[in-house]
Amino acid sequence: MNSSSTGVLSLLLMILLTCYCTEARFQGCKPSGRIEGRTPPPGQCNPENDSDCCKKGKFYTTYQCSPPVSGSTKAILTLNTFQKGGDGGGPSECDNNYHSDDTPVVALSTGWYSGGSRCLNNVKISANGRTVTAMVVDECDSTMGCDEDHDYQPPCPNNIVDASKAVWKALGIPEDNWGELDITWSDA
Numbered sequence: 001m002n003s004s005s006t007g008v009l010s011l012l013l014m015i016l017l018t019c020y021c022t023e024a025r026f027q028g029c030k031p032s033g034r035i036e037g038r039t040p041p042p043g044q045c046n047p048e049n050d051s052d053c054c055k056k057g058k059f060y061t062t063y064q065c066s067p068p069v070s071g072s073t074k075a076i077l078t079l080n081t082f083q084k085g086g087d088g089g090g091p092s093e094c095d096n097n098y099h100s101d102d103t104p105v106v107a108l109s110t111g112w113y114s115g116g117s118r119c120l121n122n123v124k125i126s127a128n129g130r131t132v133t134a135m136v137v138d139e140c141d142s143t144m145g146c147d148e149d150h151d152y153q154p155p156c157p158n159n160i161v162d163a164s165k166a167v168w169k170a171l172g173i174p175e176d177n178w179g180e181l182d183i184t185w186s187d188a
Helices: 003-027 109-115 165-170
Strands: 033-034 059-062 074-080 107-108 121-125 130-140 160-163 180-187
Touching: 074 165, 107 109, 107 121, 107 165, 109 130, 121 160, 130 160, 130 165, 160 165
Parallel strands: 074 160, 107 130
Antiparallel strands: 033 059, 074 180, 107 160, 121 130, 121 180
């Protein structure tokens, strides 16, 4: 074999290996199932902060995992209130407390919440040229939804950082643009 043949084979091997590794990474977090929505009882779904309420007959995808965490993990920032009576439902899973909208706190999708291993730890969230530190206090459940325990809201997608108003303010996002935002995040 001459050196040009070896070079071509090496290049092909590198391309195949890269494709395999990329494919393996994307396969690491596939949907785990679906939940059929049902109409919430009157007044049982809190649509505060543009939260969705389950719809009868609509199917919602569930996940037991989230994309791999890196030093700059892509995610969708959503808005939640962790105060009593807010769209977050009951008290936070990590400490069984409610949290003021003025406190930078977040809930992470099930895979990133990792069974509570990130509870009360800080994460860094970056968007709009700014970075804010927030404490993980809850799970944004990607495995269940459309029931009383989940305020009759659909399961979270697997790439959500659900944040208090304080996080949105610290990122300098105008209030009329609050709702969903592409961000990156990492463990602090």
